[in-house]
Amino acid sequence: MSIYRIKSGDTLSAIAKRNHTSVGALMKANPQIKNANLIIAGKKLNIPGSRDSFDHGPTRPGGASRPGGTSRPGGTQQTQGPSTTGPASQGPKGSPFDIAKAQLNKNAGSLKLEKGGVGSDMEDWVPNNVNCANFVSACLEQAGQIKNSQHHNAVVGLQANLDKDPNFKRVSLAQAKPGDVVSMKTPGGHHVVMFAGMKNGKPEFIGSNNINKDGSQRISFTQMNYPIMSIHQYRG
Template sequence: MSYRIQSGDTLSALAKRYGTSVDALQKANPQIKNVDLIYAGDTLKLPGATDGFDGPSGRTGPNLTGGVDGPSGPTNSGDGVKGPKGSPFDIARSHLNKNAGSLKMEGSGVGADMEDWVPNNVNCANFVSACLEQAGQISNGQHDNSVMGLQRKLDADPNFKRVSIQDAKPGDVVSMKVGDGQHVVMFAGWKDGKPQFIGSNNVNSDGSQRISFSSMSYPIMSVHQYQG
């Protein structure tokens, strides 16, 4: 979400209005060098109600998406799906335990492909799309920040087909129904007979998202598998 600065606005007042912090606003807008100096007419990116930036040791908390964090998750992609540039599962796993807010600030790789205006409590499709882009499975134009939007684009892509969860491979895109909304992650293997997933999940105590392994029991809407 973005905001056009009006005459008389201050970062502290805008942070209070939009439920964020001055520090988060500055991190989301690196062009601001002095927090006491902003200009009317400039566009400000709003990081969302929760900042989700890594502190000295990161953040931890309950898994608010309803899953249970595994101790480490699968150790390798095995027979997982790969794109022309690699495995989306391995790419996702390389960012394990990073907060979405911090990942979006990275200037290369997945972070560069994620759109930093997306609020830090709803980055699931943003993250999955970026991993698929990095693996070469989708184009930048197919990137979508909504679960249903990404689902529609994968349905329209002849390189993907829908499969059952029983036939899923690491890196497959799994869309779920969560209450009145949706969530999207990637399949990560099986543990104790239950499917495991990796993605940007609401596991931080403030509701913001962190890249984590989880076991979830939400109704699955679709599983998309890359065919190449």
């Protein structure tokens, strides 16, 4: 989530369009706004998920991405997990990887409304197409690896929080364990998932991905070719 200072002549709809979000999402992120047609120049505005977008990266031979983030058979999205995973990262309350796997194939929009478990730690105002950091944060919370105050709905915000936490250390892909937090740079901004192991010699990830036809996210395994910005491993 980023911050924008309202300028004279701005409208909420125009701000939403520029930041690839909706008026409804802006109002949820800014509860101080009671009237969508009345915003005040000079005031700060929370922009939800403006840089937490995700589009599929280049697909492997035999598959091509469709508009909306879905893929044809043989594309990047996987319905089954990796063939081998190795030892998973553990927190005081369990493994974030195992916690994420238990949510497999659930729509992020529905998961946020569940009482208890991962859903209770996800913030329900976050738009359904940008829940990647919201989901990963919730899995880390459920595993006891981070506190609620470290939860962040923006990829770079979560990345910064993990950098500040002495229980986390940046590692290479060769050192990664299932459940490690992987932040990536995408054409539309950033995306965050968790390492899930290797499959057919390539890294597999699990997270909240834009694979539904309407562009919303669902918990899934996927292989992506985006540049990795960081991999955080819990060492607590």
